Amino acid sequence: MFKGMPKIFWIGMATMYGWCFLFMFLEMTIQGFPLIRVLGIPFCYIYNFLWVVNIIVSFLYFSMEE
Amino acid sequence: MEVNPIVIIGALIYFGILFWIGWSSRKASLDASDFYVAGRKVGPFVNGSALAATYFSPASFLGLPAFIFIIGYPFWWALVGIIGGMPIATLLTAAPLRKYAPTSFTDYYEDRYETKWMRLAAGIPTIIGGFAYVILSLVGTALFMLAILKINFTFSVILSAIVVFAYIYYGGMVATTFSTAFQGITMTIASVVAAAWVIGYYGGLNGLTDAILSNNPNFFNPPYANEVASHKLVGMWTGVIGFFFTWHFGFSALPYTVVRFFTTQDIKAARRSVFWAVVVGGAMYAGLVIIGSGARVLIETLHPLMQMDTIDSALGVLSHMKTEYGVAGASVTDYSMIAAIEAFQQPFLLAILAAGGLAIAMATAAGWTMVLNVLLGRDLMGKVFGSPLPEEKPVLITRIMTVIIIVICMLFAFKPPALVLDISGAAFIVILCSCGPPLVLGIWWERATKAAAMINILVMTFLSCFSWMYANTVHGSAHLFFLNKNIVTPHQFYWVFVGFFFFIVLSLVTKPCSDETIKKYSLDLRPEA
Numbered sequence: 001m002f003k004g005m006p007k008i009f010w011i012g013m014a015t016m017y018g019w020c021f022l023f024m025f026l027e028m029t030i031q032g033f034p035l036i037r038v039l040g041i042p043f044c045y046i047y048n049f050l051w052v053v054n055i056i057v058s059f060l061y062f063s064m065e066e
Numbered sequence: 067m068e069v070n071p072i073v074i075i076g077a078l079i080y081f082g083i084l085f086w087i088g089w090s091s092r093k094a095s096l097d098a099s100d101f102y103v104a105g106r107k108v109g110p111f112v113n114g115s116a117l118a119a120t121y122f123s124p125a126s127f128l129g130l131p132a133f134i135f136i137i138g139y140p141f142w143w144a145l146v147g148i149i150g151g152m153p154i155a156t157l158l159t160a161a162p163l164r165k166y167a168p169t170s171f172t173d174y175y176e177d178r179y180e181t182k183w184m185r186l187a188a189g190i191p192t193i194i195g196g197f198a199y200v201i202l203s204l205v206g207t208a209l210f211m212l213a214i215l216k217i218n219f220t221f222s223v224i225l226s227a228i229v230v231f232a233y234i235y236y237g238g239m240v241a242t243t244f245s246t247a248f249q250g251i252t253m254t255i256a257s258v259v260a261a262a263w264v265i266g267y268y269g270g271l272n273g274l275t276d277a278i279l280s281n282n283p284n285f286f287n288p289p290y291a292n293e294v295a296s297h298k299l300v301g302m303w304t305g306v307i308g309f310f311f312t313w314h315f316g317f318s319a320l321p322y323t324v325v326r327f328f329t330t331q332d333i334k335a336a337r338r339s340v341f342w343a344v345v346v347g348g349a350m351y352a353g354l355v356i357i358g359s360g361a362r363v364l365i366e367t368l369h370p371l372m373q374m375d376t377i378d379s380a381l382g383v384l385s386h387m388k389t390e391y392g393v394a395g396a397s398v399t400d401y402s403m404i405a406a407i408e409a410f411q412q413p414f415l416l417a418i419l420a421a422g423g424l425a426i427a428m429a430t431a432a433g434w435t436m437v438l439n440v441l442l443g444r445d446l447m448g449k450v451f452g453s454p455l456p457e458e459k460p461v462l463i464t465r466i467m468t469v470i471i472i473v474i475c476m477l478f479a480f481k482p483p484a485l486v487l488d489i490s491g492a493a494f495i496v497i498l499c500s501c502g503p504p505l506v507l508g509i510w511w512e513r514a515t516k517a518a519a520m521i522n523i524l525v526m527t528f529l530s531c532f533s534w535m536y537a538n539t540v541h542g543s544a545h546l547f548f549l550n551k552n553i554v555t556p557h558q559f560y561w562v563f564v565g566f567f568f569f570i571v572l573s574l575v576t577k578p579c580s581d582e583t584i585k586k587y588s589l590d591l592r593p594e595a
Contacts, residue, residue: 001511004592009157016150024143024306027288034139034286041271044286048142051149051348058153058344062337065157065593 008064012057023047069216076417077214080252080424087245088233110335112247114342116429119250121316121323122347123199123430124206124400126354127253127423129487131403134358135380138296139286140306141358145351147310148317149344155318156340160327162509162591164336170440171321175501176449178508178587179516180579185445187523191500192321194531195493196438197478199322200471202486203431204230204479205400210423212391213404213416219393220480227476230431234468246432249425254346256422257353260407263415264360274360281363299545299554308545308556312491315562317343319502320494322433325440354403361406368409380405394481439467488544491557492534499565500526507569509591512584518572526565533558 027033034044126148134141168174171192175184207226212219268274278285282296289295289302299305317323317340327336365380366372377383383405388398407419443463448456456463483489504519533548534557540548547553578584 001507001513003510004589005510006157006593009154012153016153020143020146020150020310024288024303024310027140028290028303028306031291033291034288035275042275042286044139044142045271048146049352051352054149054153054344054348055341058156058341061153061156062334062341065161065337066334 006065008060012061016053016057019047019050019053069214070413070416072413073214073417073420076414077420077424080421084233084245084248084425084428087248110338111342112244113335113339115247115250115346116243117250117323117339117343118347118350119246119253119426119429120433121320121343122253122350122426123486123490124202124209124423124427125487125490126351127257127426128206128209128400128403129202129485129490130351130354131358131361131406132400132485133487134355135361135402136297136399137300138282138284139359140288140296140300141309142355143306144309144312145355147312147314149348149351151314152317152340152344152347154315155323155327156337157593158506159318159324159509160336160340161333161593163324163327164333165591166587170445171324171437172441172445174508174587175504175519178514178579178583179504179519180583181516181520182450184504184516184519185450187520188501188504189441189446191497191523191527192441193438194527195320195497196322196434196441197471197475198489198493199434200431200438200475201478201482202489203427203434204472204475205482205486206427207424207431208479209393209401209404210420210427212393212401213408213423214420216391219391222391223476223479226427227472227479230428230435231468231472233428234432234435234464234472246429249429250346252425253422253429254350254353256418256425257350257357259353260415260419261353261356263410263412264356264364264406267410268360274356277363277367278359281366285359299543299556302554305545305554305556308554308559311562312557312559313494315498315502316494319498319505321437321441321497321501322430324505325433325437357403357406361402364406364409365402368411369405370409370411400486435468435471436464438471439464443467484538484544488557492544495534495557495559495561496527496530499530499561500524502562503566503569507566507573509588511570511573512588513573513578514569514588515573515576515578517576518569521572522565522569526561526568530558530561533561 034042036043038046130145133144163174166174172185172188175188176182204223204226207230208219208222211217211222211225265271265274268277284294284296287294287296288306289300295301362380365383369383371377371383371386374386377386380402384398384401387393387401387405393401404419407416444456447453500523503522504514507514508519534544537546537548537558538544541551544558545554545556547555548558
């Protein structure tokens with residue numbers, strides 16, 4: 001199953017799921033986590049802006065294949 | 067609330083540009099290949115923008131902000147899940163399917179599983195999902211028509227049906243790929259400009275956050291870490307995860323996006339299209355998060371209707387809209403993001419938002435109507451039941467089908483059965499758990515069998531439809547587990563994972579396809595080949 005799938009696919013998947021589930025877990029275990037101030041603004045605006053992770057993964061997918 | 071000429075002029079400019087692009091590109095539509103797959107000559111940025119406009123619907127533009135308005139911050143993860151699912155399609159389905167280069171979504175099912183009846187099987191959940199999507203697109207178009215013209219919702223639905231029909235009548239994929247790309251840019255600009263206005267009004271993200279918290283102190287509360295979660299539907303982890311996964315795999319396996327992989331110049335362009343769709347769609351979603359989060363406080367502090375003695379909350383404003391304009395069913399909550407921008411009382415801002423809303427609704431209606439046209443005409447009428455008409459007269463058949471589809475959907479749109487995002491979630495789960503496994507594993511697993519594909523589609527279509535409707539009618543919400551209403555399972559999302567497991571087990575105990583078929587439609591489509 002999935003024989004021939006480029007390694008970058010799994011790296012991208014692990015990055016995206018790792019990012020999302022890590023921060024979901026932190027939100028559900030640390031009270032007020034989304035509103036902790038980082039760089040002067042509530043942290044959730046940064047980790048939930050970071051668009052960016054998906055753009056990077058998408059860029060890696062087509063550029064590495066090419 | 068009166069009609070503003072600036073808003074009408076803004077909408078007319080949008081229609082003018084749209085029909086000019088449609089008319090000028092229509093001249094390039096020469097034969098059936100041009101009509102169905104745009105002659106496979108669309109570049110990555112244009113195709114990526116069109117992909118975004120087609121994939122994202124009023125369920126995104128109206129529905130996601132409405133759900134943030136209702137549920138609060140934890141629902142932001144649903145938007146992350148949707149955009150996060152898009153890059154996966156690059157290598158999972160976009161590149162292999164472009165290599166195979168079919169005309170229709172169901173071509174792959176017939177070829178890979180060696181029977182024309184797979185077209186009919188794959189067609190059942192696709193027709194259910196397709197009609198649901200055209201209905202919600204008409205509802206979305208009607209709500210924006212209402213915002214622009216302040217007319218009764220029923221008239222608004224009829225006007226929307228006429229506009230959508232006229233748009234599709236202008237041509238097939240050629241007209242709708244270039245004009246849909248324009249719509250993709252329009253919807254993103256609308257969302258980003260409106261969100262920037264919201265952030266600017268509050269003097270930055272800190273000011274916006276303070277305003278949201280002063281209006282609803284629980285807005286940013288995920289489950290467990292706080293005494294009270296922002297809403298009961300995200301009161302347990304299954305709610306947050308469920309909303310994340312409901313739409314997550316849609317970009318890889320939903321027919322209305324998969325067909326856009328067929329229209330690119332080559333595999334390279336197909337992969338790059340996904341990148342541009344993520345850029346365009348991600349920017350739009352970032353805007354929707356801000357609008358949805360600020361909607362309640364904006365309506366309650368700025369909306370002119372709040373000055374009425376009988377209205378004391380955002381829900382009161384929406385109830386007034388429901389009564390005033392005869393908005394049927396639950397869909398008035400979908401008006402919350404429009405009401406939030408109306409609250410600024412800036413006609414040009416509402417004009418931009420209305421253009422974006424019309425763009426996204428019409429693009430989705432056209433994309434799904436084309437999928438249904440090809441499925442009902444070329445695939446079922448032509449390939450399964452042997453009629454020569456769809457190949458000989460594709461334009462005529464398409465127009466007849468379009469009339470039938472639009473009229474049926476218009477009748478349902480008069481009284482929408484649910485919020486647009488709920489209609490979308492149901493359509494996604496039904497198609498993903500039934501048609502998803504045979505498509506994805508058909509490409510990536512030699513052992514996928516005909517019997518497994520047929521049984522999986524029929525069984526999972528029934529189970530997902532039944533459980534969704536049972537939970538919705540018996541428990542009062544499609545987001546509660548149909549066997550136990552104390553567990554939150556948005557849209558019965560678990561069927562997607564059950565579908566893949568069920569398909570694998572069935573394939574292991576049934577007869578595989580021929581070696582020639584496996585080589586041609588599985589091994590040869592992979593990057594290594």
